[in-house]
Amino acid sequence: MKAFPLLSRSLGSLFTPDLISRPTLTKSLDNLRRYSSSIDLAGAVSDPLRILFCGSDTFSCASLRALHSEHARNSKLVEALEVMVLPPRRTGRGLKQLREVPCRAVAEELGLRVHQRETFRKWDLPDGTNLVVVVSFGLFVPARILRSAKYGGVNVHPSLLPDLRGPAPIHHAMLRGDSHVGISLQTLDDKAFDHGTVLAQTPAPGLPIHPGASLHEVIDDAAAAGAEMLVQGLRNGLHIPPHQSVAGRSIPGLPLTHAPKVTKADSEVDWDAWASVGDFARRIRVFSSVWTRTVLADGHAEKRLLFLDAEEVTEATAAGEEYSIAFAHGDGRRTQRTGQVFARHMPSQPAPSAETSYDVGIAAAAAAAALTDPYRPATSPARPASHSLPPSPTSPSKAIALIPVVVFRSAALIKPLAIDMSCDDLSLILAAGRG
Numbered sequence: 013m014k015a016f017p018l019l020s021r022s023l024g025s026l027f028t029p030d031l032i033s034r035p036t037l038t039k040s041l042d043n044l045r046r047y048s049s050s051i052d053l054a055g056a057v058s059d060p061l062r063i064l065f066c067g068s069d070t071f072s073c074a075s076l077r078a079l080h081s082e083h084a085r086n087s088k089l090v091e092a093l094e095v096m097v098l099p100p101r102r103t104g105r106g107l108k109q110l111r112e113v114p115c116r117a118v119a120e121e122l123g124l125r126v127h128q129r130e131t132f133r134k135w136d137l138p139d140g141t142n143l144v145v146v147v148s149f150g151l152f153v154p155a156r157i158l159r160s161a162k163y164g165g166v167n168v169h170p171s172l173l174p175d176l177r178g179p180a181p182i183h184h185a186m187l188r189g190d191s192h193v194g195i196s197l198q199t200l201d202d203k204a205f206d207h208g209t210v211l212a213q214t215p216a217p218g219l220p221i222h223p224g225a226s227l228h229e230v231i232d233d234a235a236a237a238g239a240e241m242l243v244q245g246l247r248n249g250l251h252i253p254p255h256q257s258v259a260g261r262s263i264p265g266l267p268l269t270h271a272p273k274v275t276k277a278d279s280e281v282d283w284d285a286w287a288s289v290g291d292f293a294r295r296i297r298v299f300s301s302v303w304t305r306t307v308l309a310d311g312h313a314e315k316r317l318l319f320l321d322a323e324e325v326t327e328a329t330a331a332g333e334e335y336s337i338a339f340a341h342g343d344g345r346r347t348q349r350t351g352q353v354f355a356r357h358m359p360s361q362p363a364p365s366a367e368t369s370y371d372v373g374i375a376a377a378a379a380a381a382a383l384t385d386p387y388r389p390a391t392s393p394a395r396p397a398s399h400s401l402p403p404s405p406t407s408p409s410k411a412i413a414l415i416p417v418v419v420f421r422s423a424a425l426i427k428p429l430a431i432d433m434s435c436d437d438l439s440l441i442l443a444a445g446r447g
Contacts, residue, residue: 058249059162060091062140064127065147067115068098070228071235072147075168076115078239079145080122082246089246094138095119096127098150132157143251145242146200150179155202163251165200167208168238170231171271172218173198173259177206178271182230186221186298187278188269189290193230194218195238197245199255210259211250212241227298279303281319283339283347292322307338307346314340 065076076095083090097119100110119126129135132153137144137160144153144165158164171181172194178184185193194216199208219237221230245251279299286292295302301318308315336350 058089058246058252059142060088061143061163061246061251062092062138063090063143063145064094064096064137064141064161065145066096066149066151066153067147068113068150069148070114071170071231071238072115072149073118074232074235074239075145075147075242076118077122078243080124082243092140094125094127094141096129096149099128099130137161144200147238147242148179152205153200158200158202163253166211166242166245166251167198167200167206168242169196169198169206170194170234170238171196172213172216173206173210175268176271179205179273181271182234183227183274183298184269184271186227186230187274187294189294190221192218192220193234195234195241196259197238197241197250199251209255209257211255211257212245213259214241225297226300274298280342281339283341283349289322289324292319296320296322305340305342307340 063079065079067073067076079090079093083093095115097113097116100112103109103111116126116128125138127138130151132151137157141160142162144157144161146153146165146167148168153165169177169181170193171177171185173196175194176184182193195214195218196210197212198206198210201207214237219234279295279302281292281302281304283304286295292302296319301320303316303318305314306317307313334350336348339347339349341347
């Protein structure tokens with residue numbers, strides 16, 4: 013899905029002179045001067061650039077491809093291009109798998125020379141290198157390396173610096189509910205990350221985040237915008253000193269925030285603080301799922317539960333049986349939530365009638381609860397025999413093409429909250445009791 017229908021128009025008018033008319037180009041350059049006034053655009057002359065590109069993840073790949081395209085199009089600007097990446101890292105269960113960074117595969121695809129290192133110590137820049145370009149790299153470039161390149165270094169950062177300094181600005185922008193994300197082109201500081209001179213920046217509030225866009229969609233569009241800003245900045249000589257910052261507090265009234273790396277702990281449900289569907293939905297967009305600990309039937313055992321989706325529902329939609337479910341906090345506290353359980357037909361299956369959906373939904377909840385709840389009353393709402401659940405050797409609830417949903421209601425929630433989960437997980441938590 014292509015996010016940000018406004019993105020191409022917003023950036024095209026500012027950073028893509030090859031694709032726009034001459035009057036628009038003049039206006040675009042005026043805008044560029046406004047956001048990047050470090051040099052005289054008409055008089056700056058750069059040596060042909062011999063670039064060492066330092067990158068790692070998918071965000072950096074777009075900038076690498078853009079520089080390679082510029083090298084092929086205009087070798088007088090980008091004369092040579094080499095790439096530095098980090099060594100592969102162990103991932104997966106038990107850290108048994110080695111995964112190369114995506115930037116290496118792109119560099120090899122483009123036929124570029126690759127330097128794979130975990131440190132700059134006891135290493136010098138390739139001969140003739142006069143500019144270091146860093147995009148989502150992960151290593152600090154020391155002053156010794158920057159001094160050895162005539163033009164030092166530049167960096168593409170996806171925020172309106174100085175806000176959201178740090179390695180995860182897009183994550184934190186989405187987590188705090190921002191409707192826009194910014195892009196900044198800055199010099200590399202020789203003492204601290206993200207404290208360089210800002211050479212160019214998208215006008216506040218930045219680029220619109222499409223409602224419902226996932227983290228990966230936002231990253232892909234921000235990466236494309238950053239790559240375009242990088243190349244246009246080099247074309248206009250923004251890397252040539254002296255530099256003058258064009259950034260300030262970009263959004264008046266918004267406090268500056270640091271953007272550290274996110275961890276699995278950031279995706280754990282905080283039942284005390286998350287007070288709306290939006291609190292859940294934003295985190296699911298960033299982490300793909302959020303998790304919590306549920307208390308099982310014996311009142312002691314706990315199971316980790318993933319929530320895959322969240323949305324607002326009406327009372328009429330949330331037709332089902334009521335349960336009281338307990339969730340465990342990391343500090344040992346427990347939170348009780350009372351809600352109704354029903355089943356939603358999967359989009360890939362033909363939708364049944366409303367009556368069938370309601371009957372099967374209740375049947376699914378009852379069957380799932382029966383797996384682990386010997387204390388649950390045997391009575392359940394009557395349903396037509398034609399809607400009985402198909403038999404399954406492992407779980408009565410696994411055979412139906414429905415997604416069970418729990419709707420939690422409490423004073424802390426503004427509206428009912430629907431959270432999709434697997435039937436197997438649901439069967440283990442309904443034993444907490446019927447409301």
